[in-house]
Amino acid sequence: MASSTRREWMGLGGWLLVAFAAAAIGGRASVNAAAFYARLVRPAWAPPGWLFGPVWTVLYLMMAIAAWLVWRERGRAGARTALSLWVVQLAANALWSWLFFAWRLGALALGEVVLLWVLVALTLVAFWRIRPLAGMLLLPYLLWVGFATALTFSVWRLNPGLLG
Template sequence: MRNNWLIAACCIALPMATGAIAAYVTIQNVQFWYPVLRKPIFTPPNAVFAPVWTILYVLMGISLYLVLREPPSPKRRLALVLFGIQLFFNFWWSILFFRFHSIGIALLDIILLWLFIILMIRQFYRLSNKAANLQWPYLAWVSFASVLNFSIWYLN
């Protein structure tokens, strides 16, 4: 039982740490570069992003834990690979957008992220409906973020 809690905590810590590292690398640009960009009217206040991402990273971690609880199989291995790939694109989006100011490349990254989230959800369904369903808010937010990224790219 204690081991399950440790594994669950590690599963949650992985996406949280990924987000924290990306945030640390990009924080100055969020404060000084991002505010001067032209943004669409539907851009949320900056204060919205941290709580939303925190919730999404926790849901990702819980979902990962549910998949890890499944017996080892090629389906589970593929689900874990897809989880890792989407987390990779998630991490790099912030760095491309905020650190390198590469709005267009970040747009390509977020499109790939969106695609791999869909593939991950599909594969998670083959193992755990709960794990897959926990990812729908993430897909919804990344869909919104994709439109926001495109709009900022277009306006600037």
């Protein structure tokens, strides 16, 4: 295998590792999420708890591939702003689980998920400018975070005792 091909595959592995490390950090806060989610009063349009794991797995995979495409196109130095936005939105993504599930701070979780949506939108635009396919890969994520924002608001309002 040529060294440039090996470098590209190792790069993909690195972006996957970073994305799924963030998922694991958020996941630590969600250890008891299923039981807590089941106790919450939810709107009729709320998805079942089992759906979140598969959806997030696909989204993290798409996030990693998008970052990899941008990195391949411009390198770390050439895409510094776009890739920095990607890392910041990834950290914000992991933080939401802690705010909502571990610390049960509904209002802060809502504010944070709104911030996350903005960060994802900025990352999508930055990625699109470098490699349109990378931006497109973030579109389902942006839509899901928009849905998560509405769900966070609704669940917070329906559960003032549990999500102070």
